[in-house]
Every structure is written in structure tokens, then in C-alpha cells.
Amino acid sequence: MTVLTLEKLTKVFPRAGRVVDSIDLRIESGEFFTLLGPSGCGKSTILRMVAGFEEPTDGRILFDRRDVTTEPPNRRSIGFVFQNYALFPHLSVAENVVFGLRVKKVPRAEAEKRVAEALNDVQLAGLGPERVDRLSGGQQQRVALARALVIRPSLLLLDEPLSNLDAKLREDTRAMLRALRSSNSPTTVYVTHDQAEAMGMSDRVAVLNQGKIHQVATPEEIYEHPATRFVADFIGRNNVIDATVSAVSEKTVTVRFRDGIEVTMDPANRARGVLLTPGARVGVCVRAESMRLAAGNGTFSGIVTDVEYAGPLRTCRVQTSVGDLQVEVPSSAGRLVKGQSVGLSVIESALHLVEPAATT
Amino acid sequence: MNRLAKIGVLAALALILWGYIVGPLVGTFQRSITGATPLADYIRFFDFRSGVQGEAMLGSLMISVLSVITSGVIGVFLAVILQRWDFPLRRVCQVLVLVPIALPPLMGVAAFVKLYGLGGTVPQLVGNFFGTDPNSYAIEGLAGVLLVHTLTMYPYFYLTVSAALEQSDDSLEEAAYSLGATTFQTWNRVILPMLTPAIVSGALLTFMSSMASYTAPLLFNVDYVMTRQIMSADANAELAYSSVVSVMLAVVSVSFLILLRRWEGRSAYRSQSKGGGRRRQRVTNPATKALILAISLVSTIFLILPIAMIFVLAFSVDGSWRSAALPSEYTTRNIIKLFTDSANWAPIQNSIVMSAIAVCGAVLLGVSCAYVLGRMSFRGKTAFDIAIMLPWALPGTVVAFNLIKTFNVPSAFSFGQVLVGTYAIVPLAYFVRFSPLVFRSTAASLSQLDPTIEEAARSLGSSWSYAFRKITLPLLYPGIAAGALLAFVNGIGEFVATILLHVHPKYRPLSIAIFDEFYRGNFGTAAAWGVVQVVLVLLVVILTQRVQSQGTIMKL
Numbered sequence: 001m002t003v004l005t006l007e008k009l010t011k012v013f014p015r016a017g018r019v020v021d022s023i024d025l026r027i028e029s030g031e032f033f034t035l036l037g038p039s040g041c042g043k044s045t046i047l048r049m050v051a052g053f054e055e056p057t058d059g060r061i062l063f064d065r066r067d068v069t070t071e072p073p074n075r076r077s078i079g080f081v082f083q084n085y086a087l088f089p090h091l092s093v094a095e096n097v098v099f100g101l102r103v104k105k106v107p108r109a110e111a112e113k114r115v116a117e118a119l120n121d122v123q124l125a126g127l128g129p130e131r132v133d134r135l136s137g138g139q140q141q142r143v144a145l146a147r148a149l150v151i152r153p154s155l156l157l158l159d160e161p162l163s164n165l166d167a168k169l170r171e172d173t174r175a176m177l178r179a180l181r182s183s184n185s186p187t188t189v190y191v192t193h194d195q196a197e198a199m200g201m202s203d204r205v206a207v208l209n210q211g212k213i214h215q216v217a218t219p220e221e222i223y224e225h226p227a228t229r230f231v232a233d234f235i236g237r238n239n240v241i242d243a244t245v246s247a248v249s250e251k252t253v254t255v256r257f258r259d260g261i262e263v264t265m266d267p268a269n270r271a272r273g274v275l276l277t278p279g280a281r282v283g284v285c286v287r288a289e290s291m292r293l294a295a296g297n298g299t300f301s302g303i304v305t306d307v308e309y310a311g312p313l314r315t316c317r318v319q320t321s322v323g324d325l326q327v328e329v330p331s332s333a334g335r336l337v338k339g340q341s342v343g344l345s346v347i348e349s350a351l352h353l354v355e356p357a358a359t360t
Numbered sequence: 361m362n363r364l365a366k367i368g369v370l371a372a373l374a375l376i377l378w379g380y381i382v383g384p385l386v387g388t389f390q391r392s393i394t395g396a397t398p399l400a401d402y403i404r405f406f407d408f409r410s411g412v413q414g415e416a417m418l419g420s421l422m423i424s425v426l427s428v429i430t431s432g433v434i435g436v437f438l439a440v441i442l443q444r445w446d447f448p449l450r451r452v453c454q455v456l457v458l459v460p461i462a463l464p465p466l467m468g469v470a471a472f473v474k475l476y477g478l479g480g481t482v483p484q485l486v487g488n489f490f491g492t493d494p495n496s497y498a499i500e501g502l503a504g505v506l507l508v509h510t511l512t513m514y515p516y517f518y519l520t521v522s523a524a525l526e527q528s529d530d531s532l533e534e535a536a537y538s539l540g541a542t543t544f545q546t547w548n549r550v551i552l553p554m555l556t557p558a559i560v561s562g563a564l565l566t567f568m569s570s571m572a573s574y575t576a577p578l579l580f581n582v583d584y585v586m587t588r589q590i591m592s593a594d595a596n597a598e599l600a601y602s603s604v605v606s607v608m609l610a611v612v613s614v615s616f617l618i619l620l621r622r623w624e625g626r627s628a629y630r631s632q633s634k635g636g637g638r639r640r641q642r643v644t645n646p647a648t649k650a651l652i653l654a655i656s657l658v659s660t661i662f663l664i665l666p667i668a669m670i671f672v673l674a675f676s677v678d679g680s681w682r683s684a685a686l687p688s689e690y691t692t693r694n695i696i697k698l699f700t701d702s703a704n705w706a707p708i709q710n711s712i713v714m715s716a717i718a719v720c721g722a723v724l725l726g727v728s729c730a731y732v733l734g735r736m737s738f739r740g741k742t743a744f745d746i747a748i749m750l751p752w753a754l755p756g757t758v759v760a761f762n763l764i765k766t767f768n769v770p771s772a773f774s775f776g777q778v779l780v781g782t783y784a785i786v787p788l789a790y791f792v793r794f795s796p797l798v799f800r801s802t803a804a805s806l807s808q809l810d811p812t813i814e815e816a817a818r819s820l821g822s823s824w825s826y827a828f829r830k831i832t833l834p835l836l837y838p839g840i841a842a843g844a845l846l847a848f849v850n851g852i853g854e855f856v857a858t859i860l861l862h863v864h865p866k867y868r869p870l871s872i873a874i875f876d877e878f879y880r881g882n883f884g885t886a887a888a889w890g891v892v893q894v895v896l897v898l899l900v901v902i903l904t905q906r907v908q909s910q911g912t913i914m915k916l
Contacts, residue, residue: 051815051819052818053815053818053819072362072818072823072824073815073818073819074818074819074820074821074822074823074824076819077821078819079819079820080815080816080819082812082815082816084810084812086810086812086813086815086816087813087816088813088816088817088831088835089813089835090834090835099817099820099822099830100820100821100822103820103821103822103826104821144816147816147820148819148820151820151821157819
């Protein structure tokens, strides 16, 4: 069942302009849905319009089948978790969490029980009487989460909830969010610029750029079959190299790079809208991890210009005849040094085609 | 808030701002061009040949510039000494240096006159010591005005510069030294430029206050200032001319207000590094130590003297000060009578009640305006902002003049009543003058309050009004309370506007009662009321600190 529908949702700010540009989206019941994109892509504005904090310039927002476009936030039955927590500084932890229940006039005994449960769920049992400014950032964020969950919203909205936490705490909180997911947990819309968060937690992800949706799909689909050049570039470490289609058959397609090198790949691995006619320009996505060091001459050859050691693997930059390539090499493959000549072979089954770079 | 309620609130606020603040000022402008020809009185104002009337503008400007220089030198000097060096009694000095703030406006100036003026204590002591004419040591006229301005206005510089020094951090100076700069170069290139914004805002504040100053020129008999020309022209029934002076004074004040707002918005250097208090240089050299101690001792005595004078006078028998350095007879009767004689109690009650009424109105208007300007977007915001801050920039004389000329006839804003001469005109004037104080203080609190906190309340299902009552108001409370207390204290001391309002003797508030008795030579009775003002100011200062320490606890 569709819980949230956005129809041609648009927001124009006087200075920033068209921040959200005619977005259509359907979010299903119980889903963990993520809006992913670089900062300024409009993802937070979409969330704030869903919550009712911003009024859309155009378009409609439906909860189930109810049009809530002009409803104030307090009539929408949502839970909202803010990037900066937005706890009430003059209230204790328990008073913060109980706020929404008081508003709804939930009987005192039941309210207390639900607050205790909610604090327990976010691993803050016993901290109820504490002042919120005594808590660490991670604890404050969990109070905010408990406060939003305790009112049993039909839609939980999370606006970059982890971005103010340090790396370790972010992972712990991510694990906790996953643990909280259960059959009766609310439909969740999650906004982030961090692809690891998006990939690690979501059922589906929408990738946005400049107010427009580029792709809506599962994390796997987005990673393996990016729908646009932007998605290919934004997700993971991807080399998108311009090339020309040289030969097409039913099972294979051959593309030729600028320097004449050709690779053959599966024509199914392409974004919609990529034309497979000989002579057509395309962008070939070669993921950093889909290249291997070749013993002799590989598909590409070049000189290592930079090496970054990152534990299990090394990330290198290799200057080749088709441009600078990012390559991930398992550390077990041995040492690499700057200036070294290497050959790179491409795993052809992992190649993917997107639209060519816009000609300028 | 829905759109209809929003429009309603905006319209109501706009009506109040127009009716009591902007409208009366516009009225004064209209009256200023009712002379023989529209510009006749403006020409007279700028013509030196018309005597003091033509000199008033220049006189006010000169006094203001001189006040800025003298207050600036003292304020900056004290701030640097007290912030940068550590020496015995530094904390005591830090408190004492703010004593002038507790000086009630009229009684404070009166104390200066009795201390340094003709027949005052200091000239008499010095004269007797050297065996010469005491009056040759008396401070009169321009010098007296400057003395009062300097000692009451240096806190503008002291407070802004101290705050700037407190916020600047050591690493900047250390960076300068590490780059090979000498002490002089560091001060010249790093520290002074950092202090410039503070010094400029101190200077703008001092300039505005000096332009608005009325009491010091009055008590030291300087008549070539604009505030006094408004009064004397008004007394001579020269309506158009007094309006011209008011308009010119308003123009100067408002341009300085705009300058100040621009300046505040543009330039505040904030330290970017976190944590770590400022280190103070400990004074170890015994000679320097002695010198600093001596300086602080002398300046402390100097600062305490006016307050001490008020207390001494309060215990003196009326009429017992004739030709000696101090009154000859003392009694506690003046103080006791405050609470036993209804004639002595009445002004206290009047002041408290009038200020309280004004504060209630000021809180309503100030908080609404702060919220509307801080949380809503609508056209004409800038005009709204200027309108609410206008009475803060306008001299009290101009505010009172505008109100008198507006409400000496029945008006819709006074529900068809003539307000001049009634009780109501005084609280109205206080309300107009002190609303900006509540507004500023509330707006400052609101700008610290993250809007997402209110959004969080809305997302949890609370209506706008519930969120406002349970979340916004409690969080703004310290700012509102501080502004309200400040407005109250200003009401208790108010003299400049009140004197113009010609209230019925039955309704006279403290400052008018003090003025009357002072001129009858009843220094004891007058000073006893002055003591009440000082005590109320101190009470409010303590209360404000309580409220604000509560406020800092609540900040996340």
C-alpha cells in the first residue's frame, strides 16, 4: 500500500531558486526509504515539505489518499528527527519524550509506560530524569529518536540524523536503527548525503541532484546499474570514460575508447536511454574495484601517480591513455609505489553504460 | 499560525507602531513646516545669527564629539587594564567600574553638581585648603556637562571593548609573536583592529546618548544644545521652531541608529578556536603594582563619590547645607518619612505603578515584534524593524514632544480623550520609550533559539499556540525578563521625557518630585528619593543576573 505520494512536488525559494523540481515519488507501507544526494540537492526541503514545515510552491503531498499539502505539521501524524536533535533544552529527557503524548492527552500511566519503553528501545533506560544538556551527542540523538517514535507516527522522517556524530558513533547508531526495524515499525523516510548510510539501511533509495530525481531503486540496483552518469559518479568509486559504440550484436556490444582500445560487454548492462547503434557516444563505467593488476599488458596501461593505503586495500591513481583512473587493489596483491608502470585488466561483466558526458 | 491570524497580528502591530511611534513623529515633521514659509524655521535653525537657537546644532555636535573622545579614552583604558592584567583587587575593580550604571539619571547629575559645581563639596575643600576663592575651582557649564557625560557614558566603551577582549583569544597574539612581530606591532596590527568594531559601536552609542542628553546641560546651565532648545521654544509657544529642532534631532539620531545597525550586522570578529579561558598577565613588578593600585584606588573613589553623595544628602536635614563643604545637620527622618508620610510615599508608588503599566505594554509589543520579525517573512520587515527601534534612538525629549503634540487633542489612538495632563500620558511615554529594550533583549534570545526546536514541537502534534506557550515562551523567558527589568528600571529613573509631560502634581513620579525638591533646596528629601532609585536599580541588577544565569543553564 502506498503511504506517501508526492505529485509534481516543487519548491522555489526567492534566492536559491527551484530547489525541488517537480518530484514524483511513491513510498510503500513499512518501507525504509532514503533520499540521497549531495548537499543542496533539495532532499531536506522535500522532507520538510512532507513534514509541513515548508509549503510547496506547486504539487501535492498525499498521506494514504488524504491530501495534506496545506495541513499544518501537527495534523500529519509524523515523527521528525532533526540533524541538530532539536531537544527542548528546558525539559528533562523523560519530559522531552513525553511531550508528544501530553499533546495527544494520552493517560498518564500509559504515557509513562510508553516513555519507559521508548527509552529502553534506544538504550537510554534510566536516564529519564537527566537534563538533556548532560548527555553526549549520540545520547541526545537517541532521545530525539525516542521522542519521535513514542507517538507511534505513521511516518517517521529523519533529516541527516547521524551527520553530527563521529564515525564510530555513526556506525553504532546505524546498527541501532537497523535493530529497531521490525514488522510494525513505521514507514521511514531518511535523508542523507552519506551513501554508506543510504546503502546500509534502506529498502529503496532515491538519488537526487539539483532538485531532480535521477534514480529510485534498491541499493544493489543503484550500485550495479546506475541510471544516469550522475548516479554512476556519485555512488562508489567509479571511472566513467567516454567511448563510442563500435559493434553491436545480440549478445555483446563493443565500445572503443579514445585511444582505440576496445572492450566487449553485455548490452543488458546499460542505463535506459543509452542508444546502442554503431557510432553512438556512451559513457563506460569502470568501477575502481573491477580492475585487476595485469601481469603483462592489460586493457589499460599507465603510471601510478598516487597511492593511498587503507588497510585491506590500496587506492591508486593511474595515469593512462584514457585519462586518470582510480583503481582499488587488494593489499595482498603486493606493494605499489608511485612512478611504477602497471597494466590494468578490466572485469568485463562489471562494466556498465551510461549516457555520454554533455558536450560543451 | 494560519494566514488569517498572521495578517491580523501584523495589522495590529503595525497600527500600534504607527499610532504611538511613527505617527507622532510624522506629525512633528508636519508641524515643523507650518511657519511663515515652510522652510522659515529650518533657515532660522541653521542661521548662527539667531543666537543660541542657531548654535544649538553645533553645540550638541561639539559636546557629543568631545564626550565620545573623553569617554572613549577612559572606557578603553579601563577595559584593557582590567581584562589584560591581573593584580590585587582586580575583581573588586571590575564590579566598581560599573557603578555609574546604577546612578539614577537626574539624581546622579544633581550629585555631580553638589560635588563639583558652584558651592559644591570638592571646590570648597580645595578652596579652603589653598585659602583661595572656592568658586574658582567649581566646574561649570561645558566642563560640567563633559564630566557627567564622561563618567556616565564610558561604560558603553568599557562593556563593548571588554566583551571583545574576552572573546578574542590568545592564539591570535601568539600567532603574531610567532611570526616575529614585536609587542607594538602585535597591538597595532592585531589587537587594535580586532577592537575596532567594539570601539565604533561604543562611540556610536555614546554619540547618540550625548545628543539626547538633557539633564546635564540643564543642571550645568548649558543652553546651546538641541534638547534644551526644544523645551525653551515650546515654552515660548514657538511650535514650528520646536518641531524643527525635534525633527533635526530625530534625523541625527535615526541616522546613527541605521549606522549602528549596519555596523553591528557587518563586523563582529569572533574567535574561531574553542575553549580555554583568556590568560591574564600577572603584574609582578612592585612599582607597576603600586601604580596600578593607586590608579584603581583613585578612580574607584572618583566613581563612588556621586553615589556616596546621594546617600550623604539623603541623611542631611533639608536646608542645613549653606556655606560649608557638606551639610551641617543629619537625620534619618528623610528615609523614615518615605514610608510614613503619604506625600513622600506617593512619588515612589507613582513611579512603580507607572513603570509597571508601561512594562506590561512593552512586553506585549516587544515580544510580539521580536517574534514576528524573527520567525515570519513578510514585506516591509525592514520598516517594521526600524519603527520598533525608533524610540530607542530618539531622545526622550523628542519622544515626549511628539506625544504631547499628538495627544493634546482627542485622537483615535487615545480613544477620543485628551491625554496631556492626565495620568495616562506618563505610562504611555514610558511604554513608547522602553518597548525597544524588551524587543532587543527578546530578539537576541530568539536569535539564539534554533527554529527546529519549535518545529520539533509541531511535528509532535502540538498546535502553534501550544508550542509557543510550552516551548518558545519558556525558552525566551530569560530574554523577556531581562528586557522587562531593564525597562522597569529605566521607568523608575526617567526624567527627560517626564519633565516635558507636565503631569499633575498629584501624579508626579520620582524624578519630577526630586527635581521640584532639589530646586527648593530640600536636598535631603530629594536625595532620599534618589536612594530609593539607587536601591531599586541594584535590586533589578541582581534579579537580572539571577534570570540570566538561569538562561545560560537552559542553553544547550
